[in-house]
Amino acid sequence: MKKINLVYGTVNGEAEFVTREVAEQLSADGVEHRLVEQDELAGWVPPQDELLVVICSSTGYGDLPDEIYPWFLELQESAYLPDLEYGLIGLGDSSYEIFNGAIVQFEELFAGFGASAIKPTLKLDASINYAPEKDAKEWMSSILS
Ligand SMILES: Cc1cc2nc3c(=O)[nH]c(=O)nc-3n(C[C@H](O)[C@H](O)[C@H](O)COP(=O)(O)O)c2cc1C
Helix, strand or coil: CCCCEEEEECCHHHHHHHHHHHHHHHHHHCCCEEEHHHCCCCCCCCCCCCCEEEEEEEEEECCCCCCCHHHHHHHHHCCCCCCCEEEEEECCCCCCCCCCHHHHHHHHHHHHHCCCCCCEEEEECCCCCCCCHHHHHHHHHHHCC
């Protein structure tokens, strides 16, 4: 199993909580990983020989949270990662018009590089998924098995 890099984007802390729960599970399972903190994102390019997992909520009108947006733009403007393997978990709410718009933007970004999704994006819906950390951990387990 490749090392897993976890990146989160959050407004009110839910995606961060989910990410920290996933990281705890990886620690318990003995899987090598790094939780890239928000203040470490500037200039950080995901290594292509490691797996990247982005866990990101949506805000505004299908927008990215402010703190992860500069990193998204950096990748969009200057990265080319055709050999990257990645997985995406979106936290959204289907009562909003652009459901999980932020994680869809990541899907489009990575697809544009020709990078490979390890599994279809998990799009969580706050109207249905009352324990997103549980769903995220199940999704992560299915990657590991
Ligand atoms: C002001 C606001 C705007 C939101 N806009 C969207 C949106 O456009 N699309 C969506 O799917 N969810 C939207 N949501 C729902 C959040 O993404 C969802 O509640 C998520 O779990 C919040 O996670 P966070 O605390 O990590 O930011 C919005 C929530 C708020 C409070």
